[in-house]
Amino acid sequence: MNYYESKDLGKFGGIGKFKPELAKKFFDYYNEATGTDGALTKREKALIGLALAHAKQCPYCIDQYTTQCLENGSNPDQMTEALHVAGALEAGMTLVHGVQMHNVMDRAGA
Amino acid sequence: MSPPASTSASKAEYDTRFDFQGALDRHRLELKPLALETLQVNVTKLCNQVCRHCHVDASPKRTEQMDRATVDKCLDILEANPSLRKLDITGGAPELNPHFDYFVSEARTRGKQVLVRHNLTVTLDGNPQTGDSKEYLPEFFAAKGVEVISSLPYFQEYFTDKQRGPGVFAKSLESMRRLNRAGYGVDGSGLVLNLVYNPVGAFLPAAQPDLEKQYREELESKHGLVFNRLYTLTNMPIHRFKAQLRQIDGYEAYMEKLVSSFNPAAAQGVMCRSLLSVGYDGRLYDCDFNQMLSMSLGGAEPWTVFNFDLSKILQRAIRFDSHCFGCTAGAGSSCGGATV
Numbered sequence: 001m002n003y004y005e006s007k008d009l010g011k012f013g014g015i016g017k018f019k020p021e022l023a024k025k026f027f028d029y030y031n032e033a034t035g036t037d038g039a040l041t042k043r044e045k046a047l048i049g050l051a052l053a054h055a056k057q058c059p060y061c062i063d064q065y066t067t068q069c070l071e072n073g074s075n076p077d078q079m080t081e082a083l084h085v086a087g088a089l090e091a092g093m094t095l096v097h098g099v100q101m102h103n104v105m106d107r108a109g110a
Numbered sequence: 111m112s113p114p115a116s117t118s119a120s121k122a123e124y125d126t127r128f129d130f131q132g133a134l135d136r137h138r139l140e141l142k143p144l145a146l147e148t149l150q151v152n153v154t155k156l157c158n159q160v161c162r163h164c165h166v167d168a169s170p171k172r173t174e175q176m177d178r179a180t181v182d183k184c185l186d187i188l189e190a191n192p193s194l195r196k197l198d199i200t201g202g203a204p205e206l207n208p209h210f211d212y213f214v215s216e217a218r219t220r221g222k223q224v225l226v227r228h229n230l231t232v233t234l235d236g237n238p239q240t241g242d243s244k245e246y247l248p249e250f251f252a253a254k255g256v257e258v259i260s261s262l263p264y265f266q267e268y269f270t271d272k273q274r275g276p277g278v279f280a281k282s283l284e285s286m287r288r289l290n291r292a293g294y295g296v297d298g299s300g301l302v303l304n305l306v307y308n309p310v311g312a313f314l315p316a317a318q319p320d321l322e323k324q325y326r327e328e329l330e331s332k333h334g335l336v337f338n339r340l341y342t343l344t345n346m347p348i349h350r351f352k353a354q355l356r357q358i359d360g361y362e363a364y365m366e367k368l369v370s371s372f373n374p375a376a377a378q379g380v381m382c383r384s385l386l387s388v389g390y391d392g393r394l395y396d397c398d399f400n401q402m403l404s405m406s407l408g409g410a411e412p413w414t415v416f417n418f419d420l421s422k423i424l425q426r427a428i429r430f431d432s433h434c435f436g437c438t439a440g441a442g443s444s445c446g447g448a449t450v
Binding site: 041067077 | 264266268269309311313314315316317320321324
């Protein structure tokens, strides 16, 4: 038993079993935002999705967006750089809070 | 979103789930033969490479070769049928057939457009069985005005070598350089070099125009190489690629992906409607994939180049099976790339 089975990804549409009108709104929005060429290409959107999937550590999204990146022509170098952007931001988000640490230390006269 | 199945299914279950004729029926599509434009001749299964996606199972150990009598019969057919404007020579590495140069020269003499499925590296590797050099090929192609169609699975080393073997990317670039020097892909030369992309794994090709743009920018800026068009092809779930899918437990998921991506517009443009495939022994097939699956035309009495009957061929029922979903997924796939 594994909580995350890749075949479960295919059941995502089943979220509309209840409150289907909300599911429809979500999927229409999702498909429009991620699956079309706009000011960003689908390839660029897939790389953003891949980075976010890793930052949020969603196995379904990692599965989906790895495939999306490949099917939109990205290569391992580009996909890995996207992960490093996410990783660098995660690190930066931790370290920038050092400002708060310093503020507290200053207030304490330390 | 295609879930991989956890258990293997029976052939009967596959036939139901991956029923191509059923998909055509549901979309009220009847794919009848159109005017025959291309004779695609597979002259050998011998190849200097062993690519892991190869639907021919070609390798340096294969010995199947079309003989001179069969080549001559193909030339007779081309001459006798003006609608057959194109001769598309494939393999294996077709240049490794001993009658290849003769075949090309004679077809050109008969005014036919000749396309060669050229793997690039054979120019440098030569014949793996005889050791004969093939370094004359770029100049030979140029002298005969052949259209060269070359596999280059990606514009970077990693994907290309993963699919076609270590060192193939570097050799492919060197071979392209020689083709460019002979005028291929160069504006105004009239010599056409088209490249072929196919995915390195179990996923569909990117959009052909987008990928062509990336190929053009990368190959020109990093390697100073030029080409005319990029064709994107979908990997066919047969032979070596099917074995690879089985290894990664991905056959069913890949088939589900192809089935769910069925595109009626792509189905209308499938190449088997205007192309006839010839095996090294002269047998006739609807396409090179059917050829490799031994789905020959004519049943108990096979149709061959030696009993060629155009009117029967144009009235035939094209033989379809589950692998045909590979030609109808997404933007479609054919020997000339995407079909929509």
